[in-house]
Amino acid sequence: MTNHFIVNTAAFQNKKTAVEQVKYVKVAQNLGFEAIEIRSELLNGSKQELQDIAQIAKTNKYKVYYSVGDVLFNKQQLNSKLSVYLEQMHELGATHLKMNLGEFNPTNDGWYQELKGILDGSFKLYIEDNQTPIESDLYQTKAFLEQGSSLGIKYCFDIANWSWLATDVYTAAEALADEIDKNTHKNTAEAKESVSETTNKKRWFLGVDDGVGYGEPATIISGVILIPIMVLIACILPGNKTLPIVDLISLPFMVESIVALTRGNILKVIANGIVWFSLGLYASSWLGSFYTGAVSHYSVALPAGIVLITSFNLMARPLNALVFAAFVSQNPLLIGLVVLIYLALLFALRRYRPQIWQYLSKMADKNRGYSGSDEKITY
Template sequence: MLNNIHNFFNAFGASVIVPIMIFIISLFLKVKPKKAMMCAFYAGVGLTGFSWIINEFTPVVTKIVRQMVNNTGIKLPVVDIGWQAGALASFSAPIGLTFFVFGLVAEFVLFAIGITKVFMPSNLWNNFGFMIWGTLAFYVTHNWWISLGLSFFMLLYTLLVAEIQADRWSTYYKIDNTTVCALQNIVQTIPAILLDPLWNLLGFNKANLTPTAFKNKFGVFGEPTTLGAILGLLIGILGNIKNLATVAAWGQIFQFSIQLSAVMTIFPLVTKVFSKAFIPLAKQINQERKQNKNAKSGIDLIQDSKRWFLAVDDGVGYGEPATIISGIILIPIMVVIAFVLPGNKTLPVVDLIALPYMVESIVAITNGNILKVIANGVIWFSLGLYASSWLGSIYTNAISHYGAAIPAGIVLVTSFNLMAHPLNAAVFAAFISKNPLWISLCIIIYLVLLIVLRKYRPQIWTYLNKMAAKNVQATSSLKASTKE
């Protein structure tokens, strides 16, 4: 049965399966069939567009990064080969496929009984983020229940964090009643919240580093298209620092400048198409709210205990200007940090293009303050380099065992996007220890946070909006998050 499921999803892929899920969910939400069909098509078109752009641009970025590495002469043993190998292994492993089937059932049940207010099945494909950790755990422990339990526990706390940041995310990215819920990109919410008072103390909230500010100050040079060209020029020069006297080097530099400019121009356009898949669903959720007693009595969005959110693919936010600018700026920064960080063994390469996905929650929490996003990214992803360094041999052996190919000449591999997350690594360590004390501690912390969220959700959302409002770029959109 698991093999049949594996073959089915391999045959159709995300660009077909996700639209089917969107169509079914649209009909369930009473969206008209014609509009539901268009939602499904927009989802498929958007996912295909993301895939084409990233597949074309990833080899270009990888080549530049490798040249930067070669220029330093530093050799790091754990090489990032991208998240795709981990996804392949998780869909090939029995423990991964078991979670894919029963995890989907659990997501429906958790939503139905009110444990979570986030409807996760709409983001079905990102379940591989939970599956890969269970796959690694099973390779280490050979314990079916510990490994499956780990995947389910990661689902639980991901839904918790997704709901904490849901109001901010939907407000900032301007799609009502939606949130992202990918394990590999959601936990950044935690450092963003914890570190924000420190950044304010240092005056980062007064730094007007936003796409809007760039446009106002620099005109055409503040546009994402132009900023992409400038960033591409700088990164290209870093990748060719030893060959600047050659025509070939400058040819590559200017080509990369145009290519990065194209990505920062085209990606937002694809994002707009992709977001059309979810806007009718979000509106339908609002329509249902207006028909219930709470809405009629004038209760606002923050106070509405029945408000729920649709989990959407984080591709919806990738092309937002502050998100893609922050992510691209972090590419050379993380490469340099990988070289100088004491004890680090990980070289981020292929998944660097995923950095805009990885900073979305930080962008939403900080209201698009690029300086804060970069500061949070530097700290959190630096800790993540240690996590992926520790997991290097486990990840390499596990994914190769389940059929993923290891590039020739590389001893250890990782996925910067999947593995460079300190919190996920800590939970993984607790479960593979098989120590009841550490596993129980994880569960107790989750239950306490869940109780706090259920009791104080309006206060938490209000606090996050006040945090966002302290940034100099706060706009009227913040007011829209608290009143309909």
């Protein structure tokens, strides 16, 4: 099989400067790529830019593909902006249009005839996964490709994006193998070869202790930096009664969730840690009497000068402290309230998992300098 290499203009993007895509048509050709893929989000919005790109490509007999950073289906209907994207594609002289699927309803077949009239044979339509679960659901994607198979729609498999979605990349590759265009794999030389390596093998999902994240650079660095900071804060925080000593070594463990949410942004980990664990100092001080009472109950003598003992590791996390306080109070109303809140949150998680995942992904993207879902990470 002959491989065809196409370069996306995002490859030329510099974070400090915008990409003038027209400048890179000839560059891509000189580098040996068979076509250049123009990105809609990197266009300046003028028709002149589209015409300039088309003219240079035509002069140099070079192929142009058009990648639109939008969905084909919006709220289960064909995107109303599709006609705009088609006009831009024709202005570019492109022969391929690529979009994300979006919210597709497999039970609604009204789209078929409408899309059939649009696909006039002058271009090929490709669907690509993105990093939003609700827009790249495997079941919906497979159903769409099967229903639209007679229309010649193909799939561009971005292996990296599947790491953001709820489906394992190998499961996705196996399910979509028949619809994948071998010339449009991204971040993989041959997706089907990846599938064959795992076919008919049992898969094991192993739960591991959070200690495996202890040595991750952002985790260990931010955790170690927080050690002297939290000791200082403990000494000057008004009303605080807790001086963390033994549990200080646990700070890298304690920041792991913050590291995940901030995508390893060390400054944000430290800033969040200062606020969160300062509240935790108050929480552990408040619950110190319970710990001390439990120790005294078993006739354990406290060292001289020690009035209260507590667990900074467990109680310096305010939410943990609130749940702990509800149960040690032995108040049925408080315990019942905690259980009800837990069940409500569990229901919300199961019911709105894709939306929650999408929100967390968008918020995490912002921590890497992206402004939201319109500026997703690209590979």
